[in-house]
Amino acid sequence: MSADFLQFLFSGITQGACYALVGLGFSIIYNASQVINFAQGEFVMIAGMAAVGLIDAGAPFVLALAAGVALTVVVGVALEKFAIEPARNASVVTLIIITIGASIFLRGAAELLGGRGFRSMPAFSGNEPIVIGGAALLPQSLWVLGVTVVIIFALGRFFNATMHGKAMLATAYNPVMAQLMGINTRLVLSLSFALAALLGGIAGVLIAPLSLTYSTVGVMLGLKGFCAAILGGLGKPMGAIAGGLLVGVSEAMTAGYLSSAYKDAVAFVIILVVLVVLPGGLFGGRSVERV
């Protein structure tokens, strides 16, 4: 394997892990409500901006990261409570438009509070690259991958081994039956926004040292996370993870072997191809089996 290829692969997988976390957020909210939350990318932005702001203001590093993620969860729950919940009888399309509005609002708020500038966050454990097969792997990439793997296992346990997780699955498969089993499906919706914001927020603080953070950083990340989710089949968590990695790696290879000018186009080409040729995503079938 050439060192170049390995280098592109490392950067693709790192970026892809972030897309996977964002894509998971899309799938979780979609499962609870059929809504595509276009403010998902803003969750990433909020966590990064808040953490950087706090670090610059002198807060301890770990505390700043935790506060950035916590604030994102609060914003996620508030978004559901004050923007989605009051309109819950509206059509899904209306709700999606509300999330687009919310994303614009959040970007504006971030600009007001955090300024327009690009800011950088120090890496969690330095910038000394680890050389593998002639390619350089940044310690921050290991953080991104390690935390993503832990999150995937934790989510798997949450959905398969806890009553709250099973209640969320039940709501996704059959919301009416979920109600007849005593599940408060409104609470599930709120929980799904909290979980999606948590994933976005974690992605936000993980990626901030690698990319800069600024008020519109979530736009592209959100779109690519969306691309990951539909590539894997909207509503399928494992699909979103695979989709995220695929998008990340294809992007890195395109940028490396063709030109970085085409990097962002990859995601859009994938979205178009999936929508036209594979509406069910790579893993076929309908997104959620309904009885």
Add this chain to the structure above:
Amino acid sequence: MSSPPISAREAAIAEPLLEVQGLEARYGPIRALADVSLAIADGGLVTLIGGNGAGKTTLLRVLSGLLPAAAGTIRLAGQDITALAASARVRLGLIQVPEGRQVLAPLSIEDNLLLGGYTRTRREQAEGLEQAYAMFPALEQRRRTAAGLLSGGQQQMLAIARALMAKPRLLLLDEPSMGLSPILVDEVFETIVRLAAAGTTVFVVEQNAFRALSIAEHAYVLEAGRIILEGAAGALKSDHRVREAYLGL
């Protein structure tokens, strides 16, 4: 809290477990139920029969809180539950086995059962599982199987077992015989009789009038959203109107 005076307590005992008065339901401009009143005594086995589109499912949807009542009241053990959310009614023991069974196909049998006991404590869930498996051994053998792979009859058993996990005070069943072979229908109705004998109050809504009238004590006939007849199930079985319209005699 001080105990209520004896007379009030006696009144509560005499009171039906479920009391519905003047219930109306709408789908937009369409009125699907009009002025439906019924009472189900504690411990009773009551049926409501009606043809296609009579409003049976609609009635159960309103009772369970899936569809709001446009008018009228629903009382469970004396408490007005007309405005309660569906999940709150489940917590009060009003449990429905919906039309078409609605098992969660991708989840295992055991997960379906556990979710049936969602409102119960861990301890109660464990006890419930044990009882469910004792009652339906076929489910235990396949506890890790996806529920969607079960046959129709087994899915109906799973749907009933799942409802029992919630410890129903009042069990509502929507056409449990639908789509089952005669032998399986026998099995399902035997199960219902056993549950009622064990003390669960049961309200079963059916198109299969003959079977339903054969097991129930009291019965109602629903036509175009209205209750047109009510009485002892045995008496209705020999009523000429019921015989002509529902028993094909």
